[in-house]
Amino acid sequence: MPSGRKTVINLMYTANLVGERTTELLKPFGITVQQFNVLRILRGQKGKPANLFTIQERMIHKMSNTTRLVDKLIEKKLVDRMVCPNNRRKVEISITDSGLKLLSEIDGPIDELNLTLVEAFTPEELETFNIFLERIRS
Amino acid sequence: MPSGRKTVINLMYTANLVGERTTELLKPFGITVQQFNVLRILRGQKGKPANLFTIQERMIHKMSNTTRLVDKLIEKKLVDRMVCPNNRRKVEISITDSGLKLLSEIDGPIDELNLTLVEAFTPEELETFNIFLERIRS
C-alpha cells in the first residue's frame, strides 16, 4: 500500500476514535462536539461577540448551516444572538453566563480525556506531532 | 491551554481538512468517503465476501446502519448481497467487477492527493507519525 494512503487512513481512523470518545463524554452535558467547539470559540472571544462568519471560519467542521447550530445553543440558553447595530446584515453571538458555567464543568473531564490520549508522549514528541499535523494542513 | 487539548484540536482539525478534500475528490465518482472505504474493505477481501459485521468492524466511522450504506452501493451495482447459505442470519457482501473498476479509477487520484498531503515527510518521519497516531489509539 502506498505510504501516503496508509498514513491518511491511520489519521482518519485515529481522529474518528477521538471524536467518538469526545461525543460520549459530552453526552451527559447535552451538547454535541460541534456545539462544544462553538462554545469554546465564543469563550475565546473574551467577552467580545462573534458573528456567524467568524464562528464558521474557526469551526473544525466547516459546514454552511452555522445558523441552525447556533439556534440549538440559543434554545439551551448557552449563547445570545443580537443583530449588529452598525451592520444589520450581521448578527453578534456571545456566550452567556450559563454557557460559561457549562464549559467550566466540562473543562475538567475533557482535559482528563485529552491527557489520557497523549499521556505516552514526552513534551518533545508532542511538539513534533503537532508540527507534523500542521505540515499536513499546509 | 493544556497541551493535550491543543493536540486533540489540531488532530481533529487536520483530519477534518483531509476528509473534506477526500469528499471533494470522490464527488465526481458519485460515492461518499464512507462508501469508498467499504469498497476498499471489500477489495481487500480478495474475492472472499464479507458479512455486515466484518464491514462495520473495519469501517473508519463505526455507526450502526451499515445496512443502509451497503444498500446505496447495491443500488449503484458496486457490490452484491447474498444471504449466507450456511447461516441464514448472515449476508455476504462482495464487490462487483464494476465496483473494482471504479476503485481502480479512483486509486490514481486518491494516491496523488495522499502523497501531496505527506510530501513534506521523510520516510522516517512518516513512520514516526504513524507510530504517534497508533499510540493515541492505544
Place this chain on the structure above:
DNA sequence: TAACTTTAGTTGTATATACAAATGTTAGTG
C-alpha cells in the same frame, strides 16, 4: 422439543450535515 439466549441484520425515528437557492442589507458606480 419447548423455552430462552445469543447472534446478525433491518427498520423507525430523531437529529445532523451538505449544498444550493433565497432573503435582506450595505456598498459602489454611472
Place this chain on the structure above:
DNA sequence: CACTAACATTTGTATATACAACTAAAGTTA
C-alpha cells in the same frame, strides 16, 4: 438616486448519521 454587485445570514431539500427497538435465525439447555 436607480442599478448592480457583494455580503451575511437564513431557509429548503436531500442525504447521512446515531441510537434504539424490532425481526428472524441459530444455538443452548432443561
